[in-house]
Amino acid sequence: MTTLAHRETHLLPWRDLDRAFTELTHWLLRDLATWLAEWSDIGTTTPRAWAPPADIFRKGDHLFVRFDLPGVPPDKLEVTVSDDGVLTVRGERPWDEGEVETFCCERRYGKFERRLQLPEGVDTANIDATYKDGVLELRIPYREATKPPQRHIAVKTG
Numbered sequence: 025m026t027t028l029a030h031r032e033t034h035l036l037p038w039r040d041l042d043r044a045f046t047e048l049t050h051w052l053l054r055d056l057a058t059w060l061a062e063w064s065d066i067g068t069t070t071p072r073a074w075a076p077p078a079d080i081f082r083k084g085d086h087l088f089v090r091f092d093l094p095g096v097p098p099d100k101l102e103v104t105v106s107d108d109g110v111l112t113v114r115g116e117r118p119w120d121e122g123e124v125e126t127f128c129c130e131r132r133y134g135k136f137e138r139r140l141q142l143p144e145g146v147d148t149a150n151i152d153a154t155y156k157d158g159v160l161e162l163r164i165p166y167r168e169a170t171k172p173p174q175r176h177i178a179v180k181t182g
Contacts, residue, residue: 042154057122073133075112087164091138093117093130094158101160103153106131109142145169 079090091113093101101115119133142148147164152163 074134074136075138076136078138078140083167085166087143087166089162089164090141091160092158093155093160096158098155099157103151103160103162104144105148105151107147109144109146111140111162113138129134 116135147165147167
């Protein structure tokens, strides 16, 4: 049985050059995107605050908000809620390795801040916060829905 194969032997050097150019372009654009995400404005040398990932879900009569904060000491955390229901979590993951020769650094360090608008109906006066194994969990109860008072309506005839 004969198998047909298309061979481009005369184009192999150009295909390899094109593949190398594509990989180089991808690498440069990825690093440029990372650089732009890490710095607030071109020309400044202050890194922008990062935001930790969060899970937000309702379970029963509570709203849960969980933040992954491994390596963040509890004394570096600040949790506040404003009168208009904006939950703010601030903190800092310190870099405590001193001066090192870094080969790869994918984790974020430094100050962070995350703001979330809480939904209507939650009781912001009774938020319970726990921090265990690098996870900050906020448990926010929902207020009981106020029922309008029942009143008797007279039915008229006629």
